[in-house]
Amino acid sequence: MKRRPTITDVAARAGVSKSTVSLVLQGSPQVRAETANLVRDAMRELGYVYNRAAATLRGSSVGLVGLVINDLRNPFFTEFAASLQMALAAAGYATVISNSDENTALQAKLMGSMIEHGVDAVVICPAHGEAGATFDPLARAGIPTLQVLRKMDERTDLFPFSSFDYAHGSAEATRHLIGLGTRRIAFVGGQDERSITQERMAGYSAALAEAGMEPLRLPGRTSRAFGLEAARRIRAEHPDCDAALCFNDLVALGMLAGLAREGVVVGSDMRLIGFDDIEECALSWPQLSSVSCDIAVFARDTAAALLGWLSDGQIPPPEQRAAVHLVPRASSLGN
Amino acid sequence: MKRRPTITDVAARAGVSKSTVSLVLQGSPQVRAETANLVRDAMRELGYVYNRAAATLRGSSVGLVGLVINDLRNPFFTEFAASLQMALAAAGYATVISNSDENTALQAKLMGSMIEHGVDAVVICPAHGEAGATFDPLARAGIPTLQVLRKMDERTDLFPFSSFDYAHGSAEATRHLIGLGTRRIAFVGGQDERSITQERMAGYSAALAEAGMEPLRLPGRTSRAFGLEAARRIRAEHPDCDAALCFNDLVALGMLAGLAREGVVVGSDMRLIGFDDIEECALSWPQLSSVSCDIAVFARDTAAALLGWLSDGQIPPPEQRAAVHLVPRASSLGN
DNA sequence: CATGAAAATTGGAACGATCCAAAAGATCGA
DNA sequence: TCGATCTTTTGGATCGTTCCAATTTTCATG
Secondary structure (H helix, E strand, O other), rough: OOOOOOOHHHHHOOOOOOOHHHHHHHOOOOOOOHHHHHHHHHHHHHHOOOHHHHHHOOOOOOOOEEEEOOOOOOOOHHHHHHHHHHHHHHOOEEEEEOOOOOHHHHHHHHHHHHHHHHHEEEEEOOOOOHHHHHHHHHHHHHEEEEOOOOOOOOOOOOOOOEEEEEEHHHHHHHHHHHHOOOEEEEEEEEEOOOOOHHHHHHHHHHHHHHOOOOOOEOOOOHHHHHHHHHHHHHHOOOOOOOOEEEHHHHHHHHHHHHHHHHHEEEEOOEEEEEEEEHHHOOOOOOOOEEEOOOHHHHHHHHHHHHHHHHHHHHOOOEEEOOOEEEEHHHHOOOO | OOOOOOOOHHHHHHHHOHHHHHHOOOOOOOOOHHHHHHHHHHHHOOOOOHHHHHHHOOOOOOOOOEEOOOOOOOOOHHHHHHHHHHHHOOOEEEEEEEEOOOOOOHHHHHHHHHHHHHOOOOEEEOOOOOOOHHHHHHHHHHHOOOOOOOOOOOOOOOOEEEEEEHHHHHHHHHHHHHHOOOOEEEEOEEOOHHHHHHHHHHHHHHHHOOOOOOOOOEEOOHHHHHHHHHHHHHHOOOOOEEEEEEEOHHHOOOOOOOHHHHOOOOOOOOOEEEEEHHHHHHOOOOOOEEOOOOOOHHHHHHHHHHHHHHHHHHOOOOOOOOOOOEEEHHHHHOO
């Protein structure tokens, strides 16, 4: 196996200097088109592969963006990751996707590895818990970092935060349920100490208060399995409950399955609304009402903000909220 | 913002030479423990960050593994990606995850970017179609590459292939349905020209032939949406069909929802089996029978094979098959 | 044809680690 | 105390690019 060709080899072959080759590589307009073609031909003939490590060492960027997600198995995040990766790839950046699995120690380790690799920027939906070990090294290295969907570090001048306007969404959903004549609305799933839960609860509580209704809370994980379990518990412990707003679609879909097991007709006996509006909502039976957060658009906006930061030094505002809206379907409206 | 400290700075601070610092960095046993601690203290005090680009340039490995998946939105692949990433992270490798979205041109571009970044190895579940543009550069660069779950390049001496023993799994599932007294079993979803479909079809066809039964084929996409559609079509066009083996769980879950819409009782009127046994199978209503492919274990085995290749030059066998087994649940057994 | 300005090209010093060969120190038996 | 041997430490060349300053080429104009 022979050595990979370098720009020096290309230069020799094309009969120019390596500086010229470098210029061509960067698409500089100051090299004559004719010469540039000569160089490009030489590259093709030699099977030249650009060596980013060398370029990086000399001082240019790595072309790598780190993405750290707290739960990559959640389709909502998967969609975010996939869309973000596509948008960044279009701008020539590769994406290192990592799953912290809600483990702050692992998250800090992953972040260390990313910084070593010299990522140009980081997008992080942080694990819940101690965040210093993750964010301090980023601050020290001065790496542009965006917190998305969850805020764990308050230095939003360093780490701008962007998310959805969850409080409005949950208020809208709750009012929708109240308008349908429900009497007792539960909020199911999500841990109370987490910021997303708090935001979603806030809108729910506010809407209930407007109507003079009492909240009913079933905290828990944010998985399908918990939804299944919650369906059983809510029937056993709160027989008067006739509607549920779920932390997310996974919980709602779990409840949907659980309520079917219990013989409950979703849409009339019990009205159900999820959060996120993942693709499956329109495909379930009955179809699941959900507060739609257009994650693909959000991902593209995130990519745009990041690219603006990287290319023009345009620091995004400390906090941004994307609009959400309720998509009513059979699970709340009935058939 | 001041310059990041380098090993030279660390060396100065610790009062040793930069060679010694480098040795410490690599955990060499030939540096005295006392000296090593001195160096480590200096690193801590200066907030030293290892510069992989420089190391890579000089000739060592990048510590990066590329993962290219044809459909990252499929939970089966997500689980694979997440598990693989965890296993590789434990061995000190970062993972660049990319989604080719079943687009060979994009896939080739992503691969080019990965090679530029100097990935030490690649794991790829290739998009269907022209594969040369993806694999040739890998062969040229001599990068250890594993094809998983799908084979698009026949040079298995260069690109070993590992997957599940799908044919056995679908035969077992089909025999199970036959044993339950079904008369007409459809195979739903998957494109006939793809290798995975062919393998899964092979076991199904063989088992049907044993029983002297006729196949019934509904090819199509491998999504929940197609399953939903397929349920409608199968009822309308093949009223005698009383069982379906689906290409994967997503199709089966889509059918489950679609059949529920049609008022069909799954488990008695129609028996249903999926493929992959994703988590949701045990959480759906009715619970979905499925051919279990333990993807987390498969991911760990893949990581182990790759690490063996990277560290000991141990090239994996050209083709490997992991065992699968049917997990019968209510959707085929009834209640 | 000479001239100056603009355009295109080039040489060579960085960048920050690794790793070899060689130097310096430590340890030990005689 | 003196080599011999083994353990630690060290200079310095090297990897493949970028980028600055300097040089050469091109070209329009007087």
